[in-house]
Amino acid sequence: MKTLTQEYIKTLLPHRADNSHKLTFGHVLNIAGSINYRGAAYLSSIAALRVGAGYVTLASSPGVCQSVCALTPNIVMHPLLTRPIIYAEINPNIVESISIELQSIDTESIDEKAVMQLSVQLQQATVITVGSGLSIAQSKDQFNNPINSQHGMAVAEGNHGFFFALLTTLQTCTQTVIFDADALNFISHLLHKSAGLHQPALTLPNHSIITPHPKELARLLNIDVHDIQADRTHYAIIAAKQLHSIVVLKGKDSVITDGEYTFINPTGNSALAKAGSGDVLTGIIGGFCAQGLSPLNAACLGVYLHGLSGDLAAEELTQYGVLANDLIHFIPKAIKSLLQQ
Numbered sequence: 233m234k235t236l237t238q239e240y241i242k243t244l245l246p247h248r249a250d251n252s253h254k255l256t257f258g259h260v261l262n263i264a265g266s267i268n269y270r271g272a273a274y275l276s277s278i279a280a281l282r283v284g285a286g287y288v289t290l291a292s293s294p295g296v297c298q299s300v301c302a303l304t305p306n307i308v309m310h311p312l313l314t315r316p317i318i319y320a321e322i323n324p325n326i327v328e329s330i331s332i333e334l335q336s337i338d339t340e341s342i343d344e345k346a347v348m349q350l351s352v353q354l355q356q357a358t359v360i361t362v363g364s365g366l367s368i369a370q371s372k373d374q375f376n377n378p379i380n381s382q383h384g385m386a387v388a389e390g391n392h393g394f395f396f397a398l399l400t401t402l403q404t405c406t407q408t409v410i411f412d413a414d415a416l417n418f419i420s421h422l423l424h425k426s427a428g429l430h431q432p433a434l435t436l437p438n439h440s441i442i443t444p445h446p447k448e449l450a451r452l453l454n455i456d457v458h459d460i461q462a463d464r465t466h467y468a469i470i471a472a473k474q475l476h477s478i479v480v481l482k483g484k485d486s487v488i489t490d491g492e493y494t495f496i497n498p499t500g501n502s503a504l505a506k507a508g509s510g511d512v513l514t515g516i517i518g519g520f521c522a523q524g525l526s527p528l529n530a531a532c533l534g535v536y537l538h539g540l541s542g543d544l545a546a547e548e549l550t551q552y553g554v555l556a557n558d559l560i561h562f563i564p565k566a567i568k569s570l571l572q573q
């Protein structure tokens with residue numbers, strides 16, 4: 233187990249070729265955001281560009297794409313097909329016979345068929361990031377008590393159906409896939425459901441990175457969050473071995489491990505304990521993968537630089553006043569300070 237140092241981290245910064253064009257620096261396909269978490273889609277997408285990725289496509293519901301587009305012209309939008317929720321309403325004015333009227337609400341839930349809309353993007357992308365703010369239409373803890381179940385899976389609610397179809401498609405993909413936030417909660421649900429039902433064990437794509445906070449890791453391993461916090465390195469290594477992926481266990485002194493090599497990050501401070509800073513981290517790691525770094529190196533450089541951005545932001549704005557959005561502006565300053573060392 234090693235603590236990351238500035239000298240080591242500096243060697244990981246990807247080279248910027250003079251004779252280059254946007255795709256030299258990779259294409260991030262970011263599948264993120266939902267009706268309540270539009271900011272997560274913005275933060276994760278823009279952070280990837282800020283660390284040097286050449287091209288970022290945001291795939292999300294049309295409403296999320298529209299909101300993000302209003303905030304920045306720098307991200308390419310790929311609006312996905314949504315599925316209205318159809319419900320029946322009984323008309324109480326007609327008493328002789330029951331009159332049922334079908335109504336529909338657009339919750340901006342992504343249709344599972346949207347995975348087909350993504351097939352070209354999934355092939356073209358250098359790296360795929362999934363899950364920042366890609367919410368489900370019910371609380372996470374209801375995942376363990378689905379209202380309906382079929383073949384052991386929750387019947388598609390919110391983005392469930394889309395997540396499942398996407399995960400199935402991603403199984404064969406050769407690029408690095410970074411799973412964050414609600415993608416992790418969905419994976420936890422599948423892991424624990426399939427264990428009880430003697431279904432084939434869930435596998436993640438070959439080159440995966442997962443970025444859980446302690447509660448998300450607790451859900452993945454099906455243990456208490458206090459156990460995780462009592463031995464963070466141990467549980468990060470267990471998860472890396474079980475899921476055959478790079479694990480970034482977030483929080484103070486983030487742990488980065490592939491199950492064999494383990495690193496502890498010394499940068500960052502309480503300014504990062506602010507909604508949305510994890511979404512920024514996912515974008516940063518995605519942006520470095522896009523530029524050709526191995527998943528482990530991208531995770532180490534990304535976590536260190538994210539913390540350093542928070543340290544520089546706090547020097548100017550105090551640990552109280554930093555917003556996740558401010559981190560985006562401090563990323564170039566953090567890169568500059570690495571280059572000057």
Ligand SMILES: NC(=O)C1=CN([C@@H]2O[C@H](COP(=O)(O)OP(=O)(O)OC[C@H]3O[C@@H](n4cnc5c(N)ncnc54)[C@H](O)[C@@H]3O)[C@@H](O)[C@H]2O)[C@@H](O)CC1
Binds near residue numbers: 269363367414511
């Ligand atoms: N502006 C936006 O659109 C934002 C969207 N977000 C999205 O919101 C969704 C829900 O994410 P949440 O993380 O809020 O929900 P979760 O329910 O996954 O996590 C919150 C729970 O985790 C625990 N927890 C988190 N960090 C911890 C730590 N370091 N140590 C111990 N316990 C810890 C908290 O106590 C809390 O009980 C995600 O999809 C996320 O991407 C958030 O990132 C906030 C900002």
Ligand SMILES: Nc1ncnc2c1ncn2[C@@H]1O[C@H](COP(=O)(O)OP(=O)(O)O)[C@@H](O)[C@H]1O
Binds near residue numbers: 481483485500
């Ligand atoms: N006190 C702290 N010291 C250092 N880093 C922190 C601290 N609090 C939070 N962080 C970092 O901020 C990020 C928070 O991510 P996360 O918990 O997913 O939040 P959100 O979902 O709101 O974006 C992680 O990278 C975590 O390591």
